[in-house]
Amino acid sequence: MGFSKILPANPHHMAIVERRVLLKHVDEPGYVTGLECYLNHEGYEVLKKSLLRKPEELRQEVVNSGVRGRGGAGFPTGVKWNFLKKSDKPIFLICNADESEPGTFKDRQIIHKDPHQLIEGIMLAAYAIQAKQAFIYIRGEMAEGADLLESAIREAKNKQFVGQNICGSSYSCDITVHRGAGCYICGEETGLIESLEGKRGYPRIKPPYFPANLGLYGCPTIVNNVETLCQVKHILDVGGKEYAKIGTPNNTGTRIWCVSGMVKKPGYYEFPCGSLTLGELIFDVCGGMFSGRNLKAVIPGGLSSKILKAGEIFRGSLKDGTPFEWSLTDIPLDYDSLTAVGSMSGSGGIIVLDNSVDMLRVIANICDFYAHESCGQCTPCREGSLWLKKITARMLNGQIFNTDPDLLLSIANQIEGKTICAHGEGIAWPVQSLVSKFKDEFLGETLLIPQKRLPQAPSEKEILARL
Amino acid sequence: MEISTNTLQQIEDAINSYPEPKSALLKILHLFQQKDGYISQETIDWISKKLSMEPLNVLEVITFYPIFRTKPVGRFLLKICHTLSCELQNSSEVCKILQKELNCPELGGTSLDGLFTIEYCGCLANCDKGPNILLNGKLCQEITPENAKTFAFNLKRGIVP
Ligand SMILES: Cc1cc2nc3c(=O)[nH]c(=O)nc-3n(C[C@H](O)[C@H](O)[C@H](O)COP(=O)(O)O)c2cc1C
Ligand code: SF4
Ligand code: FES
Numbered sequence A: 001m002g003f004s005k006i007l008p009a010n011p012h013h014m015a016i017v018e019r020r021v022l023l024k025h026v027d028e029p030g031y032v033t034g035l036e037c038y039l040n041h042e043g044y045e046v047l048k049k050s051l052l053r054k055p056e057e058l059r060q061e062v063v064n065s066g067v068r069g070r071g072g073a074g075f076p077t078g079v080k081w082n083f084l085k086k087s088d089k090p091i092f093l094i095c096n097a098d099e100s101e102p103g104t105f106k107d108r109q110i111i112h113k114d115p116h117q118l119i120e121g122i123m124l125a126a127y128a129i130q131a132k133q134a135f136i137y138i139r140g141e142m143a144e145g146a147d148l149l150e151s152a153i154r155e156a157k158n159k160q161f162v163g164q165n166i167c168g169s170s171y172s173c174d175i176t177v178h179r180g181a182g183c184y185i186c187g188e189e190t191g192l193i194e195s196l197e198g199k200r201g202y203p204r205i206k207p208p209y210f211p212a213n214l215g216l217y218g219c220p221t222i223v224n225n226v227e228t229l230c231q232v233k234h235i236l237d238v239g240g241k242e243y244a245k246i247g248t249p250n251n252t253g254t255r256i257w258c259v260s261g262m263v264k265k266p267g268y269y270e271f272p273c274g275s276l277t278l279g280e281l282i283f284d285v286c287g288g289m290f291s292g293r294n295l296k297a298v299i300p301g302g303l304s305s306k307i308l309k310a311g312e313i314f315r316g317s318l319k320d321g322t323p324f325e326w327s328l329t330d331i332p333l334d335y336d337s338l339t340a341v342g343s344m345s346g347s348g349g350i351i352v353l354d355n356s357v358d359m360l361r362v363i364a365n366i367c368d369f370y371a372h373e374s375c376g377q378c379t380p381c382r383e384g385s386l387w388l389k390k391i392t393a394r395m396l397n398g399q400i401f402n403t404d405p406d407l408l409l410s411i412a413n414q415i416e417g418k419t420i421c422a423h424g425e426g427i428a429w430p431v432q433s434l435v436s437k438f439k440d441e442f443l444g445e446t447l448l449i450p451q452k453r454l455p456q457a458p459s460e461k462e463i464l465a466r467l
Numbered sequence B: 001m002e003i004s005t006n007t008l009q010q011i012e013d014a015i016n017s018y019p020e021p022k023s024a025l026l027k028i029l030h031l032f033q034q035k036d037g038y039i040s041q042e043t044i045d046w047i048s049k050k051l052s053m054e055p056l057n058v059l060e061v062i063t064f065y066p067i068f069r070t071k072p073v074g075r076f077l078l079k080i081c082h083t084l085s086c087e088l089q090n091s092s093e094v095c096k097i098l099q100k101e102l103n104c105p106e107l108g109g110t111s112l113d114g115l116f117t118i119e120y121c122g123c124l125a126n127c128d129k130g131p132n133i134l135l136n137g138k139l140c141q142e143i144t145p146e147n148a149k150t151f152a153f154n155l156k157r158g159i160v161p
Helices: A035-040 A045-050 A055-065 A077-082 A106-113 A115-129 A143-158 A189-196 A226-238 A278-285 A335-340 A359-373 A379-396 A404-415 A423-442 A460-466 B005-016 B021-036 B041-050 B055-064 B084-088 B091-101 B148-156
Strands: A092-097 A133-138 A174-179 A221-225 A254-261 A267-272 A295-299 A313-317 A323-327 A349-354 B076-081 B116-121 B133-135 B138-140
Touching (some): A045 A226, A055 A077, A055 A115, A055 A226, A077 A115, A077 A221, A077 A226, A092 A115, A092 A189, A092 A226, A106 A115, A106 A143, A106 A254, A115 A133, A115 A143, A115 A221, A115 A226, A133 A189, A143 A174, A143 B138, A254 A278, A254 B084, A267 A278, A278 A349, A295 A423, A313 A335, A323 A335, A349 B084, A359 A379, A359 A423, A359 B084, A379 A423, B005 B021, B021 B041, B041 B055, B084 B091, B091 B148
Parallel strands (some): A092 A133, A092 A221, B076 B116
Antiparallel strands (some): A254 A267, A295 A349, B133 B138
8 A cells, every 4th residue: 555665664575474472372262371371381491491591691692682672662671681780789670560651451461361471581581680589560450460460470489480499590589569559650660660669659860860770779670561571581492693583683573562543453463573564554454444434643652652644754764774765554563663754663552543533632632641640740741741731621622723733832842851751752742743743633624623713813821821 | 456467467478578668568558448448547657657657658659649549439449541542432421421320420529329439540551442441450341332331230230240
């Protein structure tokens, strides 16, 4: 579909079949969450063989694999691990199972349907970085998931896969499940650490509080997403170099894409990075649009990523200099391509919007979410998000001024880059992209309700008075 | 304040599962809230002594996290996901229907019979099967404007999906 491409998005254009590595047994009939079932499926074999190797060898495998974080920022995991410096302080590992980025539901599948895979991944990572103790920070809303993990850890402890002298080695490490309590911001790694210390989840200022340096209790700490830690198991199974053959250079391994919104078959789908395009995912894998509807836009990497509009042409060059020219549906699903088109792959949460969707409702909904979730530490984020929420709520009520888009943009621009944590960008990016791409719709020019448009723009003072 | 030996043991276990006792605060708050339905002033005082903290520092943590409450709620607490993917499936309409059927005119308020409290919440990480509702901590998916009435009807009879 779409345009002729300068760069083929999918060079091995073949029938689209999922390649399930992490989700291999998820949803398989008869596969249950108990330890016995996991052991019958070669469970903890990678842990056993890896404990015979030196931790630094394992870290090198992870570096060689090129695997990047699946939690949002896409930072190379091996590089992050090597930030740890030797000191007399203990090292901690935290598994980020907060999964709160709207549109994302991949970690839930692993926690609920294959918890031992995660536990094995955690123990492998813990051994590789020589952690004294590991934690799973799971969001407060996932009480069932927390119970499942607790009982899986108990089982694993009984069989010495967790706890003292793991698999008979000299290495010992426990896992503690820590439940959050309903704050999106506790997914941000330093907010998470504060919360784990029993405090309000206020993100910390970086520098100096890079977790690898000054993390939990001021000790060196590694925070990794659930999916990332599961990847570690598969890296150590096949070896880093072999793993790196999956996907494309700099975008290695498989990723779980979570598709929600206006498609026939929403769900979670695992593919090697870069092996299919956004269009193939939406139309071939997810069954396409509902009848009579057209694709309007896609939010590709969780709610905080910049929206991409159908009909846009994305031009530029990739990191290696190769030029590209893509329509929305041509964009390959991997880290670098989504960054190249000005958005990001983020948490892998893809929200699909069709032409029945009122973009004003979308922006108002997004602003409402982020205003509620701002922790309130930084003025630009706290006040800015509240303003964005109030203005978009007013617009949704039919009071729209033609100065509104500029006002929204100016607020968003004053938040971006001026805050302690990336929540600031989380609100600024969707607003900036929605306003610049759907401004006409907000102003009523293409909207179904023409009376929404006011003839004369009030002055900024008047607008402020009406807020 | 009466605390069962079982709960006391759970609290000790919680404290022992962390390198620093204060880390157990959230776990202990979850325990009390599960037991009592909310966190009372008495509980706050008890926890602050247990963890050698000021009561105010316990309270400031409670007020930061939306899950913790200092007031009782209805026997059934419904948290309706209001974030984009669920909202695209019309979760606010579902909310309106449930508010009407369960006699909860005010979000966050409790029905007169003390049975139901309805509030909005953020994405529940189940976006492909929205609209989603967390009912006393249990996830109920695909509660649409079409079946919301039946859901409410059953709930009033104590039937949970
Ligand atoms: C506002 C905000 C929310 C976040 N929420 C999550 C989350 O729910 N889960 C997650 O794994 N990472 C989340 N992150 C990213 C984490 O800060 C961190 O980068 C990640 O856990 C690192 O793991 P990775 O390297 O394996 O991706 C969030 C970041 C921000 C700024
Ligand atoms: S950017 Fe927002 S959420 Fe992040 S620390 Fe500042 S106020 Fe809190
Ligand atoms: S948006 Fe409702 S569960 Fe994610």
